[in-house]
Amino acid sequence: MATVLSGTLVAQQLATKLQKRIGLLRQQQVIPTLATIIVGNDKASLLYANRQQQTASNLGINYQLITLSQQTTEQQLLQVIQKLNQDVTVDAILIQTPLPAAINPQVIRQQVAPIKDVEGQSAESIGRLWNGQSGNLPTTAVAIMKLLHFYQIAVSKKHVVIVGRSSIVGKPLAALLLRENATVTIAHSYTDNLASLTRQADILVVAIGKANFITAKYVHPGCIVIDVGTNRDAIGKIVGDVAFQQVQAVAQMITPVPGGVGPLTVMSLLEQVVMIAERREKQHGR
Secondary structure, three states: OOEEOOHHHHHHHHHHHHHHHHHHHHHOOOOOEEEEEEEOOOHHHHHHHHHHHHHHHHHOOEEEEEEEOOOOOHHHHHHHHHHHHHOOOOOEEEEOOOOOOOOOHHHHHOOOOHHHEOOOOOHHHHHHHHOOOOOOOOHHHHHHHHHHHHOOOOOOOOEEEEEOOOOOOHHHHHHHHHHOOOEEEEEOOOOOOHHHHHOOOOEEEEOOOOOOOEOHHHOOOOOEEEEOOOEEOOOOOEEOOEOHHHHHOOOOEEOOOOOOHHHHHHHHHHHHHHHHHHHHHHHHOO
16 A cells, blocks of 8 residues: 655645745845736636635735636736736736636746746746756646655656646656656657556656546556646546556555645745745845
């Protein structure tokens, strides 16, 4: 039976450290501030924003939620972003996806000031990531690395298979793993014989948004399985991309859903807000 890797436990320990850093910033009259923009009424986006807001409030981070109608144009959204870019009290900007079909997310991401690009999606942030430089990083990828480090799971010389090639999980996670000398394979919807590939993994990361897709046949005994998915099954229960009970019986370690990568992603996001605020305080002395 696999050991369960609790992201909640790691997030709680990170929260304690963050509160001390936030306290020091507040002594210098700097209040870390995150502005999240949601266009439309996507339920998952609103739920995630609610979790951000609640956690930020508990930590002492100022949280601004900007909700725009489904009919918002690309130009109108750009105007909102430009205003936030110019607001010296806003440290970080998060554009929540999905966006309406009429809005090009690639155009929008490039308009966020790189220093405030808390999800690391600007061209500058992506370039710094792949060049091994410091900067803002996609927070789900960061959360996965924090989880591995906390449980002392070394990735050097390990074969890590990532199922999913998104710009917020698969691709940036590959870059972070390569920094630590892992051998990385990214699989996706066009990958043939997926199960034969995933069974080769020492560490399997799944981020595809399909409930209970990865079953025991996809995992070799002793594998470490990181489930990034958050879905609802046929009866409305929150589940991951991995069939937990099946895979737990064969894996060495596994993350639960909920309580795995999710809470640590929110905390990693807010940690990055604090890091940006610390840079502001250092540069401006306020």
